[in-house]
Amino acid sequence: MDPHAALAFGPGDSRRRSTGSDWAAPPVPWWAQGRPVGLQRTRKGAPLAIRKRYRFLNWTIRHDNAPDAPPTRHMFRCLGEEEDGRSCGAEGPVAADFQEAQRWPFEHLREHQDHRSFAHVAEVPWLMIPEKEPS
Ligand SMILES: [Zn+2]
Numbered sequence: 001m002d003p004h005a006a007l008a009f010g011p012g013d014s015r016r017r018s019t020g021s022d023w024a025a026p027p028v029p030w031w032a033q034g035r036p037v038g039l040q041r042t043r044k045g046a047p048l049a050i051r052k053r054y055r056f057l058n059w060t061i062r063h064d065n066a067p068d069a070p071p072t073r074h075m076f077r078c079l080g081e082e083e084d085g086r087s088c089g090a091e092g093p094v095a096a097d098f099q100e101a102q103r104w105p106f107e108h109l110r111e112h113q114d115h116r117s118f119a120h121v122a123e124v125p126w127l128m129i130p131e132k133e134p135s
Pocket residue numbers: 078079080081088089090108112115
């Protein structure tokens with residue numbers, strides 16, 4: 001595995017419990033008997049009145065490394081400028097394979113010799129984990 005791909009996968013592992021190194025979010029209200037209030041509407045589309053008990057749960061966010069997690073995907077965007085000063089912004093294809101994604105800057109450079117700065121854009125699956133599953 002190349003070093004950049006290693007960066008995309010964090011210390012989290014779905015088979016072990018969360019540790020203190022995971023970032024813990026402040027408590028978020030959990031609507032015990034249904035979806036968040038903002039999503040509940042009457043038939044005419046008005047927000048439903050709140051009459052539900054709720055309690056606060058602590059949530060943790062971490063990389064989703066489970067076998068069925070969405071794949072990490074990579075893409076490169078050109079940060080070079082056109083001759084008139086506008087930013088190029090051209091984007092390469094999105095690829096699950098980092099080395100495949102790295103091919104595009106070489107292709108782009110072939111036609112734009114002065115576009116030498118790129119951003120690596122990565123889509124990495126993350127999971128929100130409640131301290132305790134709501135009942
Ligand atoms: Zn460019």
